[in-house]
Amino acid sequence: MMPFPFEISATEGRARTGVLKTARGDIRTPAFMPVGTAATVKAMTVDQVKATGADIILGNTYHLMLRPGPERMERLGGLHKFMGWDKPILTDSGGFQVMSLAGISKVKEEAVTFSSHIDGSKHVLTPERSIEIQADRIGADISMQLDQCVSWPAERDAAQKAMELSIRWGARSKARFGEREHQALFGIQQGSTFEDLRRQSSDQLQEIGFDGYAIGGLAVGEGHQAMCEVLDYAPEMLPADRPRYLMGVGKPIDLVEAVWRGVDMFDCVLPTRAGRHGQAWTWDGPLNLKNARFAEDQNPLDPAIDGPSSQYSKAYLHHLIRADEILGKVLLSWHNIAFYQALTAAMRAAISEGRFEQFRRDFHARHTSN
Numbered sequence: 141m142m143p144f145p146f147e148i149s150a151t152e153g154r155a156r157t158g159v160l161k162t163a164r165g166d167i168r169t170p171a172f173m174p175v176g177t178a179a180t181v182k183a184m185t186v187d188q189v190k191a192t193g194a195d196i197i198l199g200n201t202y203h204l205m206l207r208p209g210p211e212r213m214e215r216l217g218g219l220h221k222f223m224g225w226d227k228p229i230l231t232d233s234g235g236f237q238v239m240s241l242a243g244i245s246k247v248k249e250e251a252v253t254f255s256s257h258i259d260g261s262k263h264v265l266t267p268e269r270s271i272e273i274q275a276d277r278i279g280a281d282i283s284m285q286l287d288q289c290v291s292w293p294a295e296r297d298a299a300q301k302a303m304e305l306s307i308r309w310g311a312r313s314k315a316r317f318g319e320r321e322h323q324a325l326f327g328i329q330q331g332s333t334f335e336d337l338r339r340q341s342s343d344q345l346q347e348i349g350f351d352g353y354a355i356g357g358l359a360v361g362e363g364h365q366a367m368c369e370v371l372d373y374a375p376e377m378l379p380a381d382r383p384r385y386l387m388g389v390g391k392p393i394d395l396v397e398a399v400w401r402g403v404d405m406f407d408c409v410l411p412t413r414a415g416r417h418g419q420a421w422t423w424d425g426p427l428n429l430k431n432a433r434f435a436e437d438q439n440p441l442d443p444a445i446d447g448p449s450s451q452y453s454k455a456y457l458h459h460l461i462r463a464d465e466i467l468g469k470v471l472l473s474w475h476n477i478a479f480y481q482a483l484t485a486a487m488r489a490a491i492s493e494g495r496f497e498q499f500r501r502d503f504h505a506r507h508t509s510n
C-alpha cells in the first residue's frame with residue numbers, strides 16, 4: 141500500500157506537474173526542497189522558509205546523528221518539533237555525506253564506519269541504523285535508503301560494484317522500514333554514466349518496491365551537459381506514477397532541463413550557500429553582489445520575486461556583503477530560496493497550461509550567466 145498518493149495533474153512531453161500528498165501536507169511538483177542540513181536552513185527562520193512557498197525541506201542524517209544525536213533528537217520530540225517546522229521533511233541517509241565530509245571512513249558490505257568531522261569520534265552506519273535514525277528518531281516524512289555514490293568520472297567496474305551494493309542496501313533499508321502508513325521510503329538509482337547499469341539499478345529497485353525513486357550519482361562534478369545526457373534516459377527508467385527526485389541538483393538551468401526530462405523533486409545547497417557568499421539568482425541570471433558595479437545601484441534586487449528580501453537595493457546588499465554583515469547572508473539566502481520557489485511555481489504553471497516548451501526557450505534566452 142502506498143502511503144503518499146502522487147497525483148499528476150498535467151504533462152507536457154516528459155515534463156509533469158502534480159501533488160505528492162503526505163501526512164504533513166501537500167508537496168507541489170516540480171518541487172525544490174531547501175536544505176536544512178543541521179536542523180536549520182542556514183541563516184533563515186522557518187517562517188521565512190515558509191514565506192517563500194517551500195512545501196518541504198531537507199535534513200541530513202550524517203549531521204544530525206553526530207549532533208545533537210539520534211536518541212537526544214527523539215527525546216526532544218523529533219526534528220519537526222525541535223526546529224518548529226510542521227510541514228514535510230525528507231532526510232538523506234548519510235552515506236553520501238560520510239564520503240564527502242567525514243574523516244577516515246570504510247565501506248563494507250555490513251556497514252560504513254567513519255570518524256566524525258566534528259570531534260573524530262567513531263561511528264557505524266548500517267542500512268538498518270540509517271532507517272532507524274531517519275524514520276524513528278528524527279521522524280522524517282520521507283527517508284532515503286542507504287546507498288553508495290561513486291565520484292565522477294568512475295570506472296565501470298567501480299560503478300557496477302557501488303550500484304550492486306546500493307541495491308542490497310536498498311533491500312535491507314526496505315526490510316527495516318517495513319510498511320508504514322504515514323511515512324515513505326525512497327530508493328536511489330545508481331550506475332554513474334553507464335546506461336545499462338542505471339537500467340539494472342532501476343529494475344531491481346522496482347522489484348524491491350519503494351514509495352518514490354531518486355536519481356543518485358549525479359551532481360558529482362560531471363557538469364551540466366553530461367548530467368543532461370544521463371537524464372535523457374534515467375528518469376524514464378523509473379515508474380511514471382511515483383515521484384522522481386534528482387539529488388543535489390542544482391543551478392536554475394539544471395532544474396529547467398531536468399524537469400523537461402521528467403524529474404519532479406530537487407534539493408541543492410547552492411541557493412543558500414551562494415547567497416551567504418554574495419551571489420543572487422535572478423530571472424536574468426546570477427549576480428555577484430560583491431562586484432563594485434552594484435555599489436550605487438539603487439534598483440531592487442529582483443522586483444519580480446515576492447518577499448521583503450528581494451526589494452532591498454543592490455547597493456545596500458552590496459554593502460552588507462562587503463562588510464560581511466550577517467543580515468547580508470540572511471537576505472540573500474532568503475531571496476535565493478524565494479527565487480527557486482518562484483522558478484518551480486512558474487514551471488508548474490507552464491506545464492499545466494501546456495506552454496513549458498516556450499517557457500524553457502524563454503528561460504534560456506533570458507537567464508544568461510553574466
Ligand SMILES: CN(C)CCSCc1cc(N)cc2c(=O)[nH]c(N)nc12
Pocket residue numbers: 175177198200232233234235236284287288289328355356357358359360387388389407408409
Ligand atoms: C544537502 N544535500 C546536498 C544532501 C542531500 S542530496 C546528497 C546527494 C547529492 C548527490 N549529488 C548525490 C547523492 C547520491 O547519489 N546519494 C545520496 N544519498 N545523496 C546524494
